[in-house]
Amino acid sequence: MEHSTEIDQSYEYSKPHSRTPEEGRAVRKKILMVTALLSVITIVEVLIGIYYSKTHVSPGTWQAIKWFYIVLTLVKAGYIVLVFMHLGDERKNLRTTILLPMVLVIYFIFICIFEGNNILQYVQDILK
Amino acid sequence: MAHDATLEMPAKKLWGGGTSPFGASYGKLMMWFFLISDAFTFSTLLIALGYARHVHADSWPLVEEVFYHFPFTHAHLPLLYVGLMTFILIISSVTMVLAVDAGHTNNKKGVLFWLGLTVVGGLVFLGSQAWEWYTFIVGGEGVMKTVIVDGQAKEILVQGANLQYNEYGHTQFADFFFFITGFHGFHVFSGVVINAIIWWQAAEGVYEKRGHYEMVEKAGLYWHFVDLVWVFVFTFFYLL
Known part of the structure; x- marks a missing residue:
């Protein structure tokens, strides 16, 4: 086997570090x-x-x-x-990866609240 | 935490292999990705709540008129108990941060102390939630309501809440209460179990042997996320 499938990741772990009081x-x-x-x-x-x-x-x-x-x-x-x-x-690319998908949630909120208000209006108009 | 030396790297070198482009280990990265998907799950629950609230705006109860109970007193104290629960969860989040911080300096005693307190905080929160559910289900005086029993409309005295009807307002109010706080409570429960296991492993010296306490950091991410979700549940279910 040319390449080992085991990748040594140990250098990526959050290592303990000494610090001043x-x-x-x-x-x-x-x-x-x-x-x-x-x-x-x-x-x-x-x-x-x-x-x-x-x-x-x-x-x-x-x-x-x-x-x-x-x-x-x-x-x-x-x-x-x-x-x-x-x-x-954390690094900027990790921050963006985590925070950017949440934009979809904002759009979904807009759709559902808008739709909810309209359905209430519709039902009230029928009952009138 | 990312290493400062590798924080600023040219993109070509970053993605050239041999190093994590995100400056985080596999386990931590996967915990973040899991949390993104979990955030979407909770978002859909809360958005569905918002939808139901707007559709049934005329029969949705005033939430502070529902949750005004407090243990050992009959006083009318709206929102205070939920505020206390929020506070308990914030405090247990702080003890978790301190446990992670102790892990950064390989301080086993500190990790055990703060992580132990976090487990206790989680259990206190779960107990508080059990009391709130109990109060909600038992209810108060009750109201006369027309409900469908065996396919026939009947006028009965409705006390407390179940999934079919409740004394507070629209059926979906109680349904969303049970589902959202229940789903969150289940997350808290699994968080307590995970923290307890990690406390045990830290006490056994597993992480000391490994040379780092990153497992505490990963569990910490999950625990903070649970706190984060509660912040949103508190606003969108109880306050608005």
């Missing part, structure tokens, strides 16, 4: 900061949910709150993926 502290500090941020966002979301219920605000305000929720969720998701999952530290 200061570097270790910096890493832990970043983790704690992100934790605090995620907790604060969750608390804000719950408080808005309690005090600005859909029935207590005007439709326009509710629409704004809805988008605010979505933005907060995306911020939370971004921090989890980029910091906790270390995607921010």
Whole structure:
């Protein structure tokens, strides 16, 4: 056999590395900061949910709150993926490979919400 | 984590063979690809939820009027319990990050401590979810509803929820609750099992012998993903 089918990948593994105590502290500090941020966002979301219920605000305000929720969720998701999952530290081609397919989801959301609204309208028109 | 020395490489050399173009090992790459497919599965579930919500906008309940229970009290506390569950999962995600970080410096004690806490956090979350399901299924006073029993429409007192009807609103509300939180809960359960196995292997010294703790990193990716999904479930099922 000319080529071995076993490819030595050992050099690709995340090898342990020595670091100074200061570097270790910096890493832990970043983790704690992100934790605090995620907790604060969750608390804000719950408080808005309690005090600005859909029935207590005007439709326009509710629409704004809805988008605010979505933005907060995306911020939370971004921090989890980029910091906790270390995607921010990966190579750019890996980042693109993972994040780009999610564009399809946005399109699918648009289709389904649009269609859902239209079906509701259609049913209400029939019942009229 | 990618090695800094190989981070900036000309594309030709990168794809020329002999090295991973992504700077990640096979196992880690496959975990990421699995997570992409799992993200699509959860996306379709949540998008289907959005569709049902918009079609049945007139009979969809106010979610904060459904989930206002809290253990050991009869007070009306909307969303607080779900907020607490979210917090538990975030904290267990943080302990996982610290376990991965301990693995990066070959700190076996640190890995065992933080990974152990992660398993405990996962179990606490599963317990909380069991309580929430129980409360949801048992229900409260109940409402009179016209339902189809044996092909005939009957007016009966509906209490709590099952897959056919529930006291809160449209049938699909409870169906989506059971399916989405159930599917997520199953992910949490498998995550707890995987973390427990890896804790055991780390305690046995398997990774010490191997020279690296990448397995903790891979399990960590899965665990963070479970947390990530819950962030979206929390917003799109409970808040909106």
